[in-house]
Amino acid sequence: MLTQEEIKQAIIKAPSLPVVVIKALELLNNDDLNMSLLRKTIETDPVIAGRILSVANSSFYGMKFKVGNLNEAFMVLGIHTTRNIVLAAGAVGAFPPKTGHNLDLTSLWQHAAGTAVTSKILAKHTGHDAETALIAGLLHNIGRMTLDACLTNEYNKVIQYRDSEDCLLLEAEKVVLGVDHGSIGSLLVERWQLPDEIVETVKNFSQPNVKNKNPLVDLVHVANIVCRGLEIGDAGDSLIPPLEPLSMQRLGLSITDIENCLVEIDEAATASAALLT
Amino acid sequence: MNTSKEISIDQVAVGAILATDLKDSNDSLILPASIVLSQAILDKLKARGEQSICIVVEENYSNEQREALRQQIEEQLLSRFRKSNDQPLMQELKQILLSHRLKDVL
Helix, strand or coil: CCCHHHHHHHHHHCCCCCHHHHHHHHHHHCCCCCHHHHHHHHHCCHHHHHHHHHHHHCCCCCCCCCCCCHHHHHHHHHHHHHHHHHHHHHHHHHCCCCECCCCEHHHHHHHHHHHHHHHHHHHHHHCCCHHHHHHHHHHCCHHHHHHHHHCHHHHHHHHHHHHHHCCCHHHHHHHHHCCCHHHHHHHHHHHCCCCHHHHHHHHHCCCCCCCCCCHHHHHHHHHHHHHHHCCCCCCCCCCCCCCCHHHHHHHCCCHHHHHHHHHHHHHHHHHHHHHHC | CCEEEEEEHHHCCCCCEECCCEECCCCCEEECCCCECCHHHHHHHHHCCCCEEEEEECCCCCHHHHHHHHHHHHHHHHHHCCCCCCCHHHHHHHHHHHHHHHCCCC
Protein backbone atom coordinates (compact mmCIF):
# COMPACT_ATOMS: atom_id res chain seq x y z
CA MET A 1 0.00 0.00 0.00
CA LEU A 2 1.24 3.47 -0.83
CA THR A 3 1.40 6.11 1.87
CA GLN A 4 0.14 9.62 1.24
CA GLU A 5 3.79 10.75 1.22
CA GLU A 6 4.74 8.21 -1.47
CA ILE A 7 1.83 9.36 -3.63
CA LYS A 8 2.87 12.98 -3.10
CA GLN A 9 6.46 12.20 -4.06
CA ALA A 10 5.33 10.31 -7.19
CA ILE A 11 3.38 13.32 -8.38
CA ILE A 12 6.36 15.60 -7.68
CA LYS A 13 8.61 13.21 -9.63
CA ALA A 14 6.14 12.92 -12.53
CA PRO A 15 7.04 14.78 -15.72
CA SER A 16 5.91 18.37 -16.04
CA LEU A 17 4.41 19.64 -19.23
CA PRO A 18 7.28 20.98 -21.37
CA VAL A 19 8.11 24.62 -20.46
CA VAL A 20 7.13 25.80 -23.92
CA VAL A 21 3.70 24.19 -23.52
CA ILE A 22 3.14 25.85 -20.14
CA LYS A 23 4.11 29.24 -21.61
CA ALA A 24 1.93 28.67 -24.68
CA LEU A 25 -1.06 27.67 -22.54
CA GLU A 26 -0.58 30.81 -20.43
CA LEU A 27 -0.63 32.93 -23.59
CA LEU A 28 -3.67 31.04 -24.92
CA ASN A 29 -5.52 31.66 -21.65
CA ASN A 30 -4.94 35.40 -22.01
CA ASP A 31 -7.97 37.26 -23.40
CA ASP A 32 -5.64 39.58 -25.32
CA LEU A 33 -3.81 36.82 -27.21
CA ASN A 34 -0.61 37.84 -29.02
CA MET A 35 -0.39 35.40 -31.97
CA SER A 36 3.11 36.47 -32.92
CA LEU A 37 4.41 35.86 -29.39
CA LEU A 38 2.60 32.51 -29.29
CA ARG A 39 4.29 31.42 -32.53
CA LYS A 40 7.72 32.58 -31.33
CA THR A 41 7.24 30.80 -28.01
CA ILE A 42 6.28 27.51 -29.60
CA GLU A 43 9.03 27.73 -32.21
CA THR A 44 11.63 27.61 -29.44
CA ASP A 45 10.82 23.89 -29.18
CA PRO A 46 11.00 22.38 -32.68
CA VAL A 47 9.71 19.02 -31.47
CA ILE A 48 6.54 20.52 -30.01
CA ALA A 49 6.18 22.88 -33.01
CA GLY A 50 6.50 19.92 -35.38
CA ARG A 51 4.02 17.88 -33.39
CA ILE A 52 1.47 20.72 -33.44
CA LEU A 53 1.78 21.04 -37.22
CA SER A 54 1.63 17.28 -37.62
CA VAL A 55 -1.54 17.07 -35.53
CA ALA A 56 -3.07 20.13 -37.22
CA ASN A 57 -2.48 18.53 -40.61
CA SER A 58 -3.66 15.07 -39.65
CA SER A 59 -7.15 13.75 -39.99
CA PHE A 60 -7.10 13.53 -36.17
CA TYR A 61 -8.41 17.08 -36.41
CA GLY A 62 -10.20 16.57 -39.68
CA MET A 63 -8.69 19.57 -41.48
CA LYS A 64 -9.58 19.64 -45.15
CA PHE A 65 -6.34 21.26 -46.26
CA LYS A 66 -2.69 21.36 -45.29
CA VAL A 67 -1.30 24.16 -43.13
CA GLY A 68 2.35 24.98 -43.68
CA ASN A 69 3.32 26.97 -40.59
CA LEU A 70 2.19 27.72 -37.06
CA ASN A 71 0.54 31.06 -37.92
CA GLU A 72 -1.64 29.35 -40.49
CA ALA A 73 -2.34 26.53 -38.06
CA PHE A 74 -3.54 28.95 -35.37
CA MET A 75 -5.70 30.85 -37.83
CA VAL A 76 -7.30 27.70 -39.18
CA LEU A 77 -7.73 25.92 -35.87
CA GLY A 78 -8.89 28.77 -33.66
CA ILE A 79 -7.90 29.33 -30.05
CA HIS A 80 -9.91 26.51 -28.45
CA THR A 81 -8.54 23.82 -30.77
CA THR A 82 -5.03 25.27 -30.71
CA ARG A 83 -5.05 25.10 -26.92
CA ASN A 84 -6.10 21.45 -27.06
CA ILE A 85 -3.45 20.56 -29.63
CA VAL A 86 -0.75 22.30 -27.59
CA LEU A 87 -1.91 20.41 -24.52
CA ALA A 88 -2.07 17.09 -26.40
CA ALA A 89 1.40 17.65 -27.82
CA GLY A 90 2.66 18.50 -24.32
CA ALA A 91 1.10 15.44 -22.68
CA VAL A 92 2.52 13.09 -25.32
CA GLY A 93 5.85 14.91 -24.94
CA ALA A 94 5.79 14.36 -21.16
CA PHE A 95 5.37 10.59 -21.57
CA PRO A 96 6.88 9.82 -24.99
CA PRO A 97 5.34 6.81 -26.76
CA LYS A 98 7.96 4.11 -26.22
CA THR A 99 8.45 0.99 -24.17
CA GLY A 100 7.78 1.85 -20.54
CA HIS A 101 9.03 0.00 -17.48
CA ASN A 102 6.05 -2.30 -17.04
CA LEU A 103 3.73 -1.04 -19.75
CA ASP A 104 4.11 -0.34 -23.45
CA LEU A 105 3.47 3.41 -23.63
CA THR A 106 3.06 3.31 -27.41
CA SER A 107 0.09 0.94 -27.11
CA LEU A 108 -1.22 2.87 -24.11
CA TRP A 109 -1.13 6.14 -26.10
CA GLN A 110 -2.78 4.42 -29.07
CA HIS A 111 -5.58 3.38 -26.75
CA ALA A 112 -5.69 6.92 -25.29
CA ALA A 113 -5.87 8.51 -28.76
CA GLY A 114 -8.59 6.05 -29.76
CA THR A 115 -10.53 6.82 -26.58
CA ALA A 116 -10.07 10.53 -27.32
CA VAL A 117 -11.66 10.38 -30.79
CA THR A 118 -14.36 8.00 -29.56
CA SER A 119 -15.21 10.41 -26.71
CA LYS A 120 -15.41 13.19 -29.29
CA ILE A 121 -17.70 11.18 -31.58
CA LEU A 122 -19.99 10.17 -28.70
CA ALA A 123 -20.01 13.79 -27.43
CA LYS A 124 -21.16 15.04 -30.83
CA HIS A 125 -23.78 12.32 -30.93
CA THR A 126 -25.14 13.26 -27.51
CA GLY A 127 -24.80 17.05 -27.83
CA HIS A 128 -21.86 17.61 -25.46
CA ASP A 129 -18.60 19.57 -25.77
CA ALA A 130 -16.69 17.44 -28.29
CA GLU A 131 -13.37 19.32 -28.04
CA THR A 132 -13.10 18.93 -24.27
CA ALA A 133 -14.22 15.30 -24.53
CA LEU A 134 -11.32 14.71 -26.91
CA ILE A 135 -8.75 16.00 -24.41
CA ALA A 136 -10.36 14.25 -21.44
CA GLY A 137 -10.28 10.98 -23.40
CA LEU A 138 -6.66 11.50 -24.38
CA LEU A 139 -5.58 12.02 -20.78
CA HIS A 140 -7.74 9.35 -19.10
CA ASN A 141 -4.89 6.89 -18.54
CA ILE A 142 -2.16 9.41 -17.70
CA GLY A 143 -2.15 8.08 -14.12
CA ARG A 144 -1.14 4.65 -15.39
CA MET A 145 1.81 6.25 -17.21
CA THR A 146 2.70 8.16 -14.02
CA LEU A 147 2.63 5.01 -11.90
CA ASP A 148 4.75 3.13 -14.44
CA ALA A 149 7.31 5.94 -14.61
CA CYS A 150 7.46 7.06 -10.97
CA LEU A 151 6.59 3.96 -8.93
CA THR A 152 8.08 1.36 -11.25
CA ASN A 153 8.82 -1.37 -8.71
CA GLU A 154 5.46 -1.01 -6.99
CA TYR A 155 3.67 -1.11 -10.34
CA ASN A 156 5.52 -4.29 -11.26
CA LYS A 157 3.81 -5.88 -8.23
CA VAL A 158 0.47 -4.62 -9.55
CA ILE A 159 1.10 -6.37 -12.87
CA GLN A 160 2.06 -9.57 -11.06
CA TYR A 161 -1.12 -9.43 -8.97
CA ARG A 162 -3.24 -8.85 -12.09
CA ASP A 163 -1.67 -11.88 -13.77
CA SER A 164 -1.97 -14.17 -10.77
CA GLU A 165 -5.57 -13.21 -9.95
CA ASP A 166 -6.78 -12.73 -13.57
CA CYS A 167 -8.38 -9.43 -12.63
CA LEU A 168 -8.56 -5.94 -14.05
CA LEU A 169 -5.43 -3.82 -13.66
CA LEU A 170 -7.66 -1.31 -11.88
CA GLU A 171 -8.54 -3.86 -9.18
CA ALA A 172 -4.89 -4.88 -8.84
CA GLU A 173 -3.92 -1.22 -8.37
CA LYS A 174 -6.43 -0.83 -5.55
CA VAL A 175 -5.35 -4.01 -3.76
CA VAL A 176 -1.58 -3.57 -4.13
CA LEU A 177 -1.25 0.22 -3.99
CA GLY A 178 -4.45 1.21 -2.16
CA VAL A 179 -5.06 3.78 -4.87
CA ASP A 180 -5.92 3.56 -8.57
CA HIS A 181 -4.50 5.24 -11.67
CA GLY A 182 -7.51 7.56 -11.83
CA SER A 183 -6.65 9.17 -8.49
CA ILE A 184 -2.97 9.45 -9.41
CA GLY A 185 -3.77 10.83 -12.87
CA SER A 186 -6.17 13.41 -11.44
CA LEU A 187 -3.44 14.69 -9.09
CA LEU A 188 -1.10 15.08 -12.06
CA VAL A 189 -3.55 16.93 -14.32
CA GLU A 190 -4.47 19.09 -11.33
CA ARG A 191 -0.75 19.93 -11.02
CA TRP A 192 -0.82 20.73 -14.72
CA GLN A 193 -3.62 23.20 -13.89
CA LEU A 194 -6.17 21.65 -16.22
CA PRO A 195 -9.87 22.47 -15.78
CA ASP A 196 -11.75 20.79 -12.93
CA GLU A 197 -14.05 18.88 -15.30
CA ILE A 198 -11.00 17.13 -16.82
CA VAL A 199 -9.48 16.45 -13.39
CA GLU A 200 -12.78 14.89 -12.31
CA THR A 201 -12.99 12.81 -15.50
CA VAL A 202 -9.46 11.42 -15.15
CA LYS A 203 -10.29 10.52 -11.54
CA ASN A 204 -13.70 8.90 -12.00
CA PHE A 205 -14.04 7.65 -15.59
CA SER A 206 -13.45 4.00 -14.75
CA GLN A 207 -16.24 3.87 -12.18
CA PRO A 208 -18.61 6.81 -12.61
CA ASN A 209 -20.38 7.89 -9.46
CA VAL A 210 -24.10 7.09 -9.16
CA LYS A 211 -24.77 10.81 -8.86
CA ASN A 212 -22.26 11.93 -11.49
CA LYS A 213 -23.24 15.20 -13.16
CA ASN A 214 -20.17 15.64 -15.39
CA PRO A 215 -20.99 14.24 -18.87
CA LEU A 216 -17.27 13.95 -19.67
CA VAL A 217 -16.94 11.23 -17.03
CA ASP A 218 -19.69 9.19 -18.69
CA LEU A 219 -18.41 9.85 -22.22
CA VAL A 220 -14.86 8.75 -21.44
CA HIS A 221 -16.18 5.78 -19.44
CA VAL A 222 -18.13 4.48 -22.46
CA ALA A 223 -15.42 5.41 -24.99
CA ASN A 224 -12.72 3.58 -23.02
CA ILE A 225 -14.78 0.37 -22.96
CA VAL A 226 -15.71 0.57 -26.65
CA CYS A 227 -12.04 1.06 -27.61
CA ARG A 228 -11.03 -1.94 -25.51
CA GLY A 229 -13.65 -3.98 -27.34
CA LEU A 230 -12.31 -2.81 -30.69
CA GLU A 231 -8.76 -3.55 -29.48
CA ILE A 232 -7.57 -0.05 -30.28
CA GLY A 233 -4.13 0.06 -28.66
CA ASP A 234 -3.74 -1.61 -25.29
CA ALA A 235 -5.10 -0.17 -22.05
CA GLY A 236 -2.92 -2.47 -19.98
CA ASP A 237 -5.07 -5.53 -19.44
CA SER A 238 -6.91 -8.17 -21.38
CA LEU A 239 -10.27 -7.80 -19.64
CA ILE A 240 -12.99 -5.33 -20.56
CA PRO A 241 -14.39 -3.55 -17.50
CA PRO A 242 -18.16 -3.46 -17.00
CA LEU A 243 -20.15 -0.76 -18.76
CA GLU A 244 -22.10 1.35 -16.26
CA PRO A 245 -25.79 1.37 -17.27
CA LEU A 246 -26.31 4.74 -15.53
CA SER A 247 -23.65 6.35 -17.76
CA MET A 248 -25.47 5.15 -20.87
CA GLN A 249 -28.76 6.34 -19.41
CA ARG A 250 -27.44 9.79 -18.47
CA LEU A 251 -25.94 10.23 -21.95
CA GLY A 252 -29.14 8.97 -23.59
CA LEU A 253 -27.08 6.36 -25.45
CA SER A 254 -28.25 2.92 -26.50
CA ILE A 255 -26.14 -0.02 -27.63
CA THR A 256 -27.60 0.54 -31.11
CA ASP A 257 -26.31 4.15 -31.04
CA ILE A 258 -22.84 2.80 -30.28
CA GLU A 259 -23.18 0.22 -33.04
CA ASN A 260 -24.02 2.99 -35.49
CA CYS A 261 -20.80 4.83 -34.54
CA LEU A 262 -18.41 1.88 -34.83
CA VAL A 263 -17.30 2.45 -38.42
CA GLU A 264 -16.67 6.14 -37.71
CA ILE A 265 -14.77 5.24 -34.54
CA ASP A 266 -12.58 2.73 -36.39
CA GLU A 267 -11.68 5.30 -39.05
CA ALA A 268 -11.05 8.11 -36.55
CA ALA A 269 -8.95 5.84 -34.33
CA THR A 270 -6.75 4.91 -37.29
CA ALA A 271 -6.27 8.56 -38.14
CA SER A 272 -5.55 9.42 -34.51
CA ALA A 273 -2.20 7.65 -34.80
CA ALA A 274 -0.91 10.94 -36.25
CA LEU A 275 -0.99 12.37 -32.74
CA LEU A 276 1.78 10.01 -31.74
CA THR A 277 4.21 10.73 -34.57
CA MET B 1 -4.01 -12.10 -44.77
CA ASN B 2 -3.72 -8.81 -46.65
CA THR B 3 -0.53 -7.79 -48.40
CA SER B 4 0.67 -4.43 -49.72
CA LYS B 5 1.73 -3.30 -53.15
CA GLU B 6 3.26 -0.05 -54.42
CA ILE B 7 1.43 1.27 -57.45
CA SER B 8 1.34 4.44 -59.52
CA ILE B 9 -0.89 7.15 -58.05
CA ASP B 10 -2.82 7.22 -61.33
CA GLN B 11 -3.79 3.59 -60.92
CA VAL B 12 -5.10 3.86 -57.35
CA ALA B 13 -8.85 3.32 -57.19
CA VAL B 14 -11.08 5.42 -54.95
CA GLY B 15 -11.73 3.37 -51.80
CA ALA B 16 -8.28 1.74 -51.78
CA ILE B 17 -6.58 1.57 -48.38
CA LEU B 18 -3.17 3.10 -47.70
CA ALA B 19 -0.85 0.32 -46.49
CA THR B 20 1.89 2.37 -44.81
CA ASP B 21 2.20 5.85 -43.29
CA LEU B 22 2.86 8.40 -46.00
CA LYS B 23 5.50 10.93 -44.91
CA ASP B 24 7.12 13.94 -46.53
CA SER B 25 10.85 14.60 -46.86
CA ASN B 26 10.92 16.02 -43.30
CA ASP B 27 9.44 12.77 -42.00
CA SER B 28 6.19 14.56 -41.14
CA LEU B 29 3.10 12.46 -41.49
CA ILE B 30 0.94 13.29 -44.50
CA LEU B 31 -1.50 10.41 -44.22
CA PRO B 32 -1.62 7.55 -41.71
CA ALA B 33 -1.71 3.92 -42.79
CA SER B 34 -5.16 2.31 -43.11
CA ILE B 35 -6.87 5.48 -44.27
CA VAL B 36 -9.43 4.97 -47.04
CA LEU B 37 -8.38 6.97 -50.08
CA SER B 38 -11.16 9.24 -51.34
CA GLN B 39 -11.11 11.07 -54.67
CA ALA B 40 -10.33 14.30 -52.78
CA ILE B 41 -7.33 12.73 -51.05
CA LEU B 42 -6.05 11.22 -54.31
CA ASP B 43 -6.38 14.62 -56.02
CA LYS B 44 -4.36 16.26 -53.24
CA LEU B 45 -1.67 13.59 -53.42
CA LYS B 46 -1.39 14.10 -57.17
CA ALA B 47 -1.24 17.88 -56.62
CA ARG B 48 1.60 17.32 -54.15
CA GLY B 49 3.48 15.45 -56.86
CA GLU B 50 3.28 12.00 -55.27
CA GLN B 51 4.18 9.45 -57.95
CA SER B 52 3.28 6.19 -56.26
CA ILE B 53 1.89 4.91 -52.95
CA CYS B 54 1.63 1.64 -51.11
CA ILE B 55 -1.89 0.25 -50.90
CA VAL B 56 -3.44 -2.78 -49.24
CA VAL B 57 -4.15 -5.67 -51.55
CA GLU B 58 -6.84 -7.97 -50.22
CA GLU B 59 -6.20 -11.62 -50.72
CA ASN B 60 -9.07 -13.98 -51.29
CA TYR B 61 -9.54 -16.12 -48.23
CA SER B 62 -10.30 -19.79 -48.61
CA ASN B 63 -13.33 -20.95 -46.62
CA GLU B 64 -11.01 -22.66 -44.14
CA GLN B 65 -8.92 -19.47 -43.65
CA ARG B 66 -12.08 -17.45 -43.22
CA GLU B 67 -13.40 -19.84 -40.58
CA ALA B 68 -10.06 -19.87 -38.74
CA LEU B 69 -9.96 -16.06 -38.72
CA ARG B 70 -13.56 -15.86 -37.56
CA GLN B 71 -12.82 -18.25 -34.70
CA GLN B 72 -9.72 -16.31 -33.72
CA ILE B 73 -11.58 -12.99 -33.54
CA GLU B 74 -14.47 -14.55 -31.63
CA GLU B 75 -12.22 -16.28 -29.12
CA GLN B 76 -10.22 -13.10 -28.50
CA LEU B 77 -13.34 -11.07 -27.87
CA LEU B 78 -15.01 -13.70 -25.69
CA SER B 79 -11.84 -13.87 -23.63
CA ARG B 80 -11.95 -10.12 -23.05
CA PHE B 81 -15.55 -10.39 -21.82
CA ARG B 82 -14.88 -13.52 -19.70
CA LYS B 83 -15.61 -11.78 -16.39
CA SER B 84 -18.78 -9.99 -17.47
CA ASN B 85 -20.93 -12.75 -18.92
CA ASP B 86 -23.67 -12.20 -16.34
CA GLN B 87 -24.27 -8.57 -17.30
CA PRO B 88 -26.98 -7.99 -19.95
CA LEU B 89 -25.53 -4.67 -21.18
CA MET B 90 -22.10 -6.26 -21.65
CA GLN B 91 -23.69 -9.13 -23.55
CA GLU B 92 -25.30 -6.65 -25.93
CA LEU B 93 -22.03 -4.77 -26.32
CA LYS B 94 -20.17 -8.00 -27.01
CA GLN B 95 -22.65 -8.91 -29.75
CA ILE B 96 -22.37 -5.60 -31.65
CA LEU B 97 -18.58 -5.61 -31.36
CA LEU B 98 -18.42 -9.17 -32.61
CA SER B 99 -20.69 -8.44 -35.59
CA HIS B 100 -18.67 -5.34 -36.41
CA ARG B 101 -15.33 -7.11 -36.25
CA LEU B 102 -16.50 -10.10 -38.24
CA LYS B 103 -17.97 -7.93 -41.00
CA ASP B 104 -14.70 -7.78 -42.91
CA VAL B 105 -14.09 -11.50 -42.58
CA LEU B 106 -17.45 -12.96 -43.49
